[in-house]
Amino acid sequence: MKQLVVHNEAEWTQAALLEDGRLIEFAAERVQEHGTAGSFYKGRIVNVLPGMQAAFVDIGLKKNAFLYIDDMLPAHLERQPKSKPSVEQIARKGQQLLVQITKEPLGGKGARVTTHYSLPGRHIVYMPEADYVAVSKKIEPESERVRLKSLGERMRHPGEGMILRTVASGEADATLLEDLLQLRSRWKKICAASEAAEAPNELYRDLDLAQRMIRDVFDPGADELIVENAAQQERVRAYLEQTLPGSETRVLFHREPTPLFEAYSVEHQLHRDFGRKIRLPGGGTLVWDQTEALTVVDVNTGKFTGADDSLETTVTETNLEAAEEIARLLRLRDVGGIVIIDFIDMQEERNRNRVWNRLEEKLTKDRTQSHIVGWTKLGLLEMTRKKVRESGAALFYETCAACGGTGRIMIR
Known part of the structure; x- marks a missing residue:
């Protein structure tokens, strides 16, 4: 429960x-x-940067938002031009446009915005200009996926798109239609507000x-x-x-x-799980180090000695337990960006595959998208996880004034 x-x-x-x-x-x-992620704004382009193929947009926040060219092109791939145009061809200084925040301001960076709009509901993510229907990959069996796909095609208007979320599985047609109608009505109100507003202006807060x-x-x-x-x-x-x-x-x-x-x-769990060193139930340990660019997790056997005399078995059991805990902690800490995991070296390929599969299996419970890239030549596991909002717990921490976050101070 x-x-x-x-x-x-x-x-x-x-x-x-x-x-x-x-x-x-x-x-x-x-x-x-x-939080501002998911919110809609009427913005004004204040700067177009050909070298970055992007534009900065004033949406009324402290820092201007960043709008990349891919987020200006049509949402549906079939409607996009065969060759990507220059940002100067589709954006101009002073232009007003409706944008949605996809990534909140983090650190010294402004928000990232898009014109690929989406409105999440309980069962459906409504995409007014996407022109396709998708079904959550987590939904089984295949017959239910087919039912939802067919229903989505019947419900949508020409040009509209939607994603049927995992919780849509087993829901009645009328329930899903009601969710869609509410989202469609909300979108119409946002469009009407955009037409009447002068940039910069907040139109809808999630x-x-x-x-x-x-x-x-x-x-x-x-x-x-x-x-x-x-x-x-x-x-x-x-x-x-x-x-x-x-x-x-x-x-x-x-x-x-x-x-x-x-x-x-x-x-109690917050203090324990947000520490640098986390003990695994079996006696092993995880050591977390965070930099601006990536997160590094080091797995150690600690006090775990295994159930038999096989070093390979001991190491694999520790790594499997670590994979489960890392998946939970990535979600709990809301870690984003590149993640490098230094599992204990395993000699057998089948054991490396077991650890990969265990991590991948546990990551499916995470609502935030992640992707395991693979093992590097040095035996490290590389993965990425999408970052949308600043970690909730991070709001209650600040960098140590004495050591600058390094954990060390000079004694001479």
């Missing part, structure tokens, strides 16, 4: 997703400044943290939603009544004197 625990403070909303009591996802945002988590991870038939704030309880109940009627009874109010995150061991 999964539990979605929502903690409110004066300035913060924090949400933790637990599975059988184990923390698997965490997010946080400021109440007055909730749901707040609690509502997004309910939309994306909450299963009303099996999961529990625990809140500790009466106002938050009313908000989530109203949202559930609108999107998942009948599931309001799954909202529990925490009345105990013990703080919510302490009662569900969230605080």
